Amino acid sequence: MMRGINRHGADAAGLGLHTVLVPILAACGALTAAFSPPATAALLVLLLLGLCGWSSRRLAGLVRQSESERRLLDEQLLQSQKLAAVGELSSGIAHEINNPLAIVSQEAELVRTLLENRGGLSPELAESLHEIAVQVDRGRDITRRLLDFSRKMKPVAQFEALDKIIEDMVVLVEKEAGLKEARVARRYDRNLPLVLIDVPLLRQAVINLLTNALDAIPHGGTITVATGSAGPGKVCISVADNGPGVAAEDLPRIFNPFFTTKPPGKGTGLGLSICHNIVERMGGKILVKSEPGQGAVFTVVLPVKGESA
């Protein structure tokens, strides 16, 4: 709570103003008034009342501010936990879905075999059976991405330059961006310390953010990637796009697994949730700022020294 107050213009000195200086002034004022003629005393008392009133109102305002900040942090924590729970739930469901999918696929094969033994399939039947296989494949892709074969391994920390990790992925994305005549602008802060993190894990998060941005921008659009400091011991990465932006009611759900604004079949809606998952595991935070028509900015804040945040 103190930190909240500190961050919004009332540092220790500012608090001291209200909790030390004002009472002292008030006391001095009161003493002076006691030894002054009635008119001066009355004036002094009015002044003091004004001063105390102002001070109390300021203090109340600061307390309210820190309360709402604490509420916001609590909400973010709750949201993270919910997302973590949904993520776990999703992998649990993915395990369970694979078995029914396998049975569906086998039954389709059996139908094909039985029909072939009976003298062959009409083109329409063949096409329908093929479609079953295609959709089973689609289901399989989704469950595999969810289960993400390699994600279960514990993070391994190494020192690496942040912009190097990002640039490697940007170069990949740039080729495809060229097809859309889109460009990727870099704003790397060259003065950042090396970060101690799981390098390939961060690459995954970055590539997911870049893919998301690339999908969002129109032909000829721009993606801007930046790195910078986010306070002592923290660095941040931001990926901004000039796409259509995100509607206010969609913002709180944007990191949910399967949430997507794309048409069915295009994209699984898992990229950002995987990103969120990865960033949390690295002890960081991911935030999004967006308004319809104003594009979107995703910011990842990471501790310089691994999962200790």
Add this chain to the structure above:
Amino acid sequence: MSERIRILIVDDEERFRSTLIKLLSSRGMQAAAAGSGEEALELLEGQAFDVILLDVKMPGMGGVKALPRIKELRPEAEVLVLTGHASVDIASEMIRNGAADYLLKPCPLDELLDGVRAAFDRSRTRKLASGLA
């Protein structure tokens, strides 16, 4: 290739077992099934198989515990793990404990057949090699 491949399916889903038996039989294999690790071990005591398809998540013993016992009983059989459960740790543990491969469900039938035939070829090669030793 006129020799029939003897294949055992170990999986707790009844429908999965029965349909797979039909599909494998229609491809000329001799297929049988067990619904659990315990059942599989009982069956393997009396019968030999060339290839064993082993699921991981089953009530009771489960695939992970069953694998070493299966390899002990029938060391010449090739075990292919076929499961809806995906995890690096389990996959590498199974392979370390003697599984020849780890396949994820749903697995297209063609891929499964390729895997089974390759496993059978390996087991035949090993048998011949040890026969000559």
Add this chain to the structure above:
Amino acid sequence: MKVLIIDDERDFIETMEKRFRFRKIPVTAALSGAAALEILSREEFDVAILDVRMPGMDGLDTLKEIKKRYPLMEVIMLTGHGSIESGTRGMSLGAYDYVLKPVDFSELLDKVEKAGERKRLNAARRT
């Protein structure tokens, strides 16, 4: 540190072998995914450099197999084509890095060293 290069282009492999040897890094070559798995079944390696597009067993399938059997080994994917889709898949399948050809050798060397370091850290954790 032992490096395995898996690529169907002989010219590329020869160039890489020469440059690694010059840096005194032992390197073995495999011309296909299947050949690589055969070598890996006999010898242990720390880092693999793997081309995505190969005839026969393609890069991503090879990566899957390697990660299944030798999860501690780190793999750097190389490609002349750069598709995000396979990049994302490669990374999510456990590749250490995903690099576009033509690669600057000293950059590749740096990545190989970082990958090797990760392998050592991981291996140490498990003992």
